[in-house]
Amino acid sequence: MSALPATARTADTPLSPLLRLLILTQLAFNVGFFAVLPFLAEHLGTAIGMAGWLVGVVLGLRTFSQQGLFVVGGALADRYGVRPVVLTGCALRVAGFAWLGYAGATWSVIGSVLLIGFAAALFSPAVESEVARQAVLREEAGGGPRARVLALFTVAGQAGAFVGPLLGGLLLTVDFRTVCLAGAGVFGAVLAGHAVLLPRHIPGREPVHVRGGVGPLLRNRRFFALCCGYGAQLLAYNQLYLALPAEAERAAGSQTPVAWLFALSSLLVVTAQLTVTRWAGRRLTPRRSLAAGLLLTGAGFAAVAAARPAGWTGAAGLAPLAVLVVLLTLGQMLVAPVARAWLPDLAEPGRLGLYTGALSSVSGLLVLLGSTASGALLDLGLPPAAPWAALAAVPVAAVLVLPGERAGARGGRRGEGSRGSRGS
Numbered sequence: 001m002s003a004l005p006a007t008a009r010t011a012d013t014p015l016s017p018l019l020r021l022l023i024l025t026q027l028a029f030n031v032g033f034f035a036v037l038p039f040l041a042e043h044l045g046t047a048i049g050m051a052g053w054l055v056g057v058v059l060g061l062r063t064f065s066q067q068g069l070f071v072v073g074g075a076l077a078d079r080y081g082v083r084p085v086v087l088t089g090c091a092l093r094v095a096g097f098a099w100l101g102y103a104g105a106t107w108s109v110i111g112s113v114l115l116i117g118f119a120a121a122l123f124s125p126a127v128e129s130e131v132a133r134q135a136v137l138r139e140e141a142g143g144g145p146r147a148r149v150l151a152l153f154t155v156a157g158q159a160g161a162f163v164g165p166l167l168g169g170l171l172l173t174v175d176f177r178t179v180c181l182a183g184a185g186v187f188g189a190v191l192a193g194h195a196v197l198l199p200r201h202i203p204g205r206e207p208v209h210v211r212g213g214v215g216p217l218l219r220n221r222r223f224f225a226l227c228c229g230y231g232a233q234l235l236a237y238n239q240l241y242l243a244l245p246a247e248a249e250r251a252a253g254s255q256t257p258v259a260w261l262f263a264l265s266s267l268l269v270v271t272a273q274l275t276v277t278r279w280a281g282r283r284l285t286p287r288r289s290l291a292a293g294l295l296l297t298g299a300g301f302a303a304v305a306a307a308r309p310a311g312w313t314g315a316a317g318l319a320p321l322a323v324l325v326v327l328l329t330l331g332q333m334l335v336a337p338v339a340r341a342w343l344p345d346l347a348e349p350g351r352l353g354l355y356t357g358a359l360s361s362v363s364g365l366l367v368l369l370g371s372t373a374s375g376a377l378l379d380l381g382l383p384p385a386a387p388w389a390a391l392a393a394v395p396v397a398a399v400l401v402l403p404g405e406r407a408g409a410r411g412g413r414r415g416e417g418s419r420g421s422r423g424s
Contacts, residue, residue, distance in 0.1 A: 013143040015152075021197055022131050023156045025086075025190065029123070030160025032186030035168035036097060036179055038262055040113075041245050042255050043176045048109065052246070056375020058113055059242055060368040065117030066124070067234065067364025074125035074357025075213070078350060082126045083198045089123030090191035094184045101180030121357075128153075128340070129356040130202065136344050147341040151277040154337055155270055162266030169259040213351045217358055223346045224362065225403035226339060229290050231363035232398030233335045235370040236297045236328060239391060240265070242371055244321060246378055247304070251317030261321060265329045276333045286338050291399045293334030298396040300327030305388035331395070370394065 015023070044050045044058060077085045096116035103109045135149035171179045217223065240262070248257045280289045300323060307320040339359070347355035377387040 013138070015149070016134065016138070018199065018202065019131065019134050019138070019149065022127050022134070023153050025127055025194070026131075026153055027156040027160045028186065028190045029120075029127075030157045031164045031167065032093070032097075032160075032183045032190070033120075034161045034164025034262070035171070035186070036100070036164075036183040037241060038165045038245070038258055039168055039172055039176065039179060039255065041241055042249070042258075044109065047176065048104065048106070050106065052379040053372070053376045054106070056242060056372050056378075058110060059238070059375075060371035061110060062113040062117045063234075063238060063371065064364045064368035065114045066120040067117075067360040067367060069118055069121035070125045070357035070360035070364065071354065072357065073122040074129060074353035074355070076122065076353075077126035077129060077357075078213070078353040081200075082130050082202060083194075083200055085126040086123045086194055086198060087191060089119045089121075089126070090187050090194065091119075092122065093119035093187040094191065095119075097180045097184035097187065101177040101184075125353055125357040125360065129353040132340060132344055132356065133352055135341075145281065145341075146344070147277055147281060147337050148274065150337040150340045151273050154333070155273045158266045158269035158273070162263055162270060165259045165262040165266075169256075213348060213354050216348055217351070217355065220346060222403040223355070223358075225401055226342060226346070227359055227362035228366075229294060229398045229402045230335065230339045230359060231366035232395045233294060233297060233332065234363045235367045236301070236391065236395050237332055238367050238371055239301075239374065240325075240328070242375060243378060243387065243391065244324070247308075247321060248318065251313050251321070253313075257318055257321070261318075261325050264322065265325050268326065268329045269333060273333050273337075276330070277337050280334055280338070285405055286342050287402050287405050289334050289338045290402055293331040293338075294395040294399050294402075295331075296327045296334070297331035298392045298394075300324040300331070301388050301392035301395075303327070305385040305392055308384040308388055311384070 040062075041055050041059060044055045045052065050058070073085060073089070092115055096112050096119055099115065100109070100112035103112045131153050132146070132150065135146035138144065138149065139146045167182065168179045171182050244261065245255060245258050248261065249255060251257075280292075284292065303323045304320045311317075312319075340356075343355055343359060344352060374387065374391060377390060
């Protein structure tokens with residue numbers, strides 16, 4: 001674990017070798033991914049000449065092919081195990097980034113981003129569901145709350161999200177193709193490493209048939225309520241790739257601030273995620289933690305909406321974006337680990353991969369619809385505050401549909417809030 005920041009190390013019993021590998025996997029995934037993605041919207045709009053609505057569609061398709069197809073990757077991980085699904089996904093991500101680096105036509109760009117997204121739809125739910133399963137087993141053995149492990153997983157991902165844009169920004173001085181090929185190289189290294197280190201069989205994870213798991217999932221209304229809240233947060237977070245770069249370009253005249261705003265978000269998670277998770281677990285139930293996160297996110301967009309009519313540029317124009325990034329990141333820190341910690345209590349035995357994938361699939365559908373709409377809003381010539389006010393309303397409205405917590409359920413105040421509601 002020495003590769004992770006000191007603040008990310010848990011004070012509980014040591015992590016197993018498998019958990020350490022999976023957490024460091026998330027770190028590597030995000031280095032490669034975030035070296036490319038923050039600069040994609042500007043590349044599509046400037047170098048390729050796509051309209052704003054079409055850029056929104058492409059970004060939404062990328063998210064949907066990833067988040068939307070997580071249910072496929074999760075079901076495949078339940079059926080065939082973690083190793084083959086992760087290795088296949090890494091190989092497809094290498095091909096997708098290399099293709100994107102050479103893509104010039106709209107159809108080619110769409111094909112490459114769909115491949116990039118589908119690759120993550122394979123490896124991410126496999127890794128995430130196994131981390132959650134191992135966290136529950138560790139908790140049941142007295143090793144510490146599961147939310148702390150999932151928060152550590154988030155910290156590792158954000159450490160990668162911090163390094164990735166800095167690497168991409170440096171390589172962008174050459175060209176966007178170099179950035180894409182560097183991202184492909186990172187995933188090539190991950191593929192080679194996991195071919196050696198990832199176990200062929202993980203004890204306790206026995207294969208199950210896909211058939212028989214979908215029906216109970218579709219009837220689980222409380223699960224879908226959780227999906228709506230989580231999806232609203234994901235849609236808001238996706239604006240870091242769409243609305244934020246456009247506003248940064250307007251305020252500063254370049255994309256340079258984007259890398260620093262991403263770095264700010266990542267540094268906040270790396271330094272504060274475990275503290276926020278510990279604080280929330282002691283003081284908030286899971287539902288209240290999710291609600292607080294969504295309200296903070298809405299407040300971040302409202303801050304930009306309030307400032308936008310003034311038309312500030314330079315440092316004054318970037319200040320509301322910094323407020324947005326801080327509040328959105330705090331919201332993400334409250335929502336993501338708690339939602340993932342709640343999920344194992346919703347899943348049928350042996351179906352955690354399916355439920356992990358379904359959570360992201362429903363969220364991905366919401367992002368596809370929402371990012372297309374937000375891209376259109378940015379192009380319509382509305383009053384400057386209107387698109388940001390609309391974006392602020394989405395997470396606030398999502399608070400109303402969050403699932404409740406049943407009496408006697410394992411709530412967020414026990415331990416550090418790692419346990420969600422049993423059966424909810």
